[in-house]
Amino acid sequence: MRVLTGITTTGTLHLGNYVGAIRPAIAASKQEGVESFFFMADYHALIKCDDPDRVEASRMQIAATWIAAGLDVERALLYRQSDLPEVCELTWMLTCVTAKGQMNRAHAYKAAVDAAVAAGEEPDSQVTMGLFSYPILMAADILLYNAHRIPVGKDQVQHIEMARDVAQRFNSTYGADFFVLPEAQVDAEMELLPGLDGRKMSKSYDNVVPLFEGGLASLQAAIAKVVTDSRLPGEPKEPEGTAFIQLWDAFASPDERAAMRFDLRAGLAWGEAKQRLVAQIDRELGPMRARYEQLMENPDELEAILARGAERARAIARPLLARLREAVGLRRSRLLGASKAEAVKSSAPPLVKQYRESDGLFYVKLTQGELQLLLSPGFAQGREAGDWWKATKAAPHADPAVDAALQWLRAQDEAKAAAKSPQANA
Numbered sequence: 001m002r003v004l005t006g007i008t009t010t011g012t013l014h015l016g017n018y019v020g021a022i023r024p025a026i027a028a029s030k031q032e033g034v035e036s037f038f039f040m041a042d043y044h045a046l047i048k049c050d051d052p053d054r055v056e057a058s059r060m061q062i063a064a065t066w067i068a069a070g071l072d073v074e075r076a077l078l079y080r081q082s083d084l085p086e087v088c089e090l091t092w093m094l095t096c097v098t099a100k101g102q103m104n105r106a107h108a109y110k111a112a113v114d115a116a117v118a119a120g121e122e123p124d125s126q127v128t129m130g131l132f133s134y135p136i137l138m139a140a141d142i143l144l145y146n147a148h149r150i151p152v153g154k155d156q157v158q159h160i161e162m163a164r165d166v167a168q169r170f171n172s173t174y175g176a177d178f179f180v181l182p183e184a185q186v187d188a189e190m191e192l193l194p195g196l197d198g199r200k201m202s203k204s205y206d207n208v209v210p211l212f213e214g215g216l217a218s219l220q221a222a223i224a225k226v227v228t229d230s231r232l233p234g235e236p237k238e239p240e241g242t243a244f245i246q247l248w249d250a251f252a253s254p255d256e257r258a259a260m261r262f263d264l265r266a267g268l269a270w271g272e273a274k275q276r277l278v279a280q281i282d283r284e285l286g287p288m289r290a291r292y293e294q295l296m297e298n299p300d301e302l303e304a305i306l307a308r309g310a311e312r313a314r315a316i317a318r319p320l321l322a323r324l325r326e327a328v329g330l331r332r333s334r335l336l337g338a339s340k341a342e343a344v345k346s347s348a349p350p351l352v353k354q355y356r357e358s359d360g361l362f363y364v365k366l367t368q369g370e371l372q373l374l375l376s377p378g379f380a381q382g383r384e385a386g387d388w389w390k391a392t393k394a395a396p397h398a399d400p401a402v403d404a405a406l407q408w409l410r411a412q413d414e415a416k417a418a419a420k421s422p423q424a425n426a
């Protein structure tokens with residue numbers, strides 16, 4: 001089970017992101033049998049932000065936040081989207097099977113059109129091609145790793161549906177199940193945290209409590225601004241439904257939740273209650289903030305973690321992309337000398353060879369008689385070439401000549417395996 005999610009790197013994170021997305025995602029990444037992918041969506045950032053320093057700083061802050069919040073980077077994959085330009089190549093392949101009419105229906109695009117029309121401008125005046133194609137880049141993020149489950153906020157569900165459609169269309173155009181169809185996972189927990197004014201905590205409402213930026217002082221200052229009623233110290237207060245108690249609940253045990261309700265009803269002052277809330281949040285976030293600050297002061301450590309994540313992500317992405325290039329026809333010519341028709345007639349068995357070329361890279365070649373059926377891309381590691389071959393051999397192939405050869409080889413493997421363990425077969 002592969003679970004994947006991306007965070008656009010245009011700003012810093014707030015308490016709502018932590019409670020709604022980061023904390024549950026880290027908990028989920030610890031589950032047995034789950035392979036988690038988290039990435040900084042910095043290609044996506046270019047759609048909304050043309051300030052290079054902001055894109056860079058935001059990426060570092062977001063990466064540091066995930067690590068400080070307890071993500072196990074040995075287990076989960078944490079990487080930066082732009083460290084894998086493969087995603088752009090896949091975006092292009094997907095773009096070529098995506099109907100424009102479907103993209104016309106994307107919420108983000110329609111919102112930009114509505115805003116322009118309301119301002120009396122041309123409908124498309126605010127729309128770059130980046131914004132328009134945004135859902136395809138997002139589909140590529142997901143499909144490049146064949147992720148199954150995508151935890152997202154409600155506003156992103158449409159994008160996951162589009163990713164499914166695009167995947168389906170590619171599969172049917174090229175005649176094989178290259179992609180699994182991803183599912184959106186919308187957690188009830190997500191987006192529940194209220195902001196300072198009681199509405200959902202969101203940068204666009206300017207009502208956020210910063211997560212680590214600004215330290216304890218800015219946490220204190222933000223909590224002081226949480227709206228309450230004007231009951232005085234000593235007057236009983238009804239906690240249910242207040243922004244205050246929801247913030248409290250997000251960081252409190254069941255006993256602590258009950259105790260706070262009791263104290264407020266008994267007349268606890270809002271000021272005192274808020275001090276307790278700051279202490280309560282800081283009990284969880286304080287140690288994380290220290291780690292966050294340490295990472296922000298050591299960009300080299302952070303970059304090394306991200307580089308390692310990108311390497312692991314690439315080992316998964318490369319063999320799939322190689323198969324896709326092959327499938328769409330971005331491949332070397334298969335003919336060696338004799339015409340294809342002649343060669344297919346030949347009864348020579350298919351032959352697989354893995355070898356190292358003078359360019360130092362590893363290749364796998366599938367031939368039959370004079371015919372070259374497949375040639376892999378060059379891989380830096382022999383193991384990567386091996387993985388490519390394993391994945392290629394296991395899957396159906398759009399070209400009947402290649403598919404027949406692969407079937408023949410699989411049958412050989414099975415016969416060999418059966419010969420090795422006669423009793424298991426009896």
Ligand code: TRP
Nearest residue numbers: 004005006007008041044138141
């Ligand atoms: N578009 C998402 C957002 O703004 C971020 C994102 C980019 C993403 N690629 C993704 C989320 C892939 C999930 C899967 O929130």
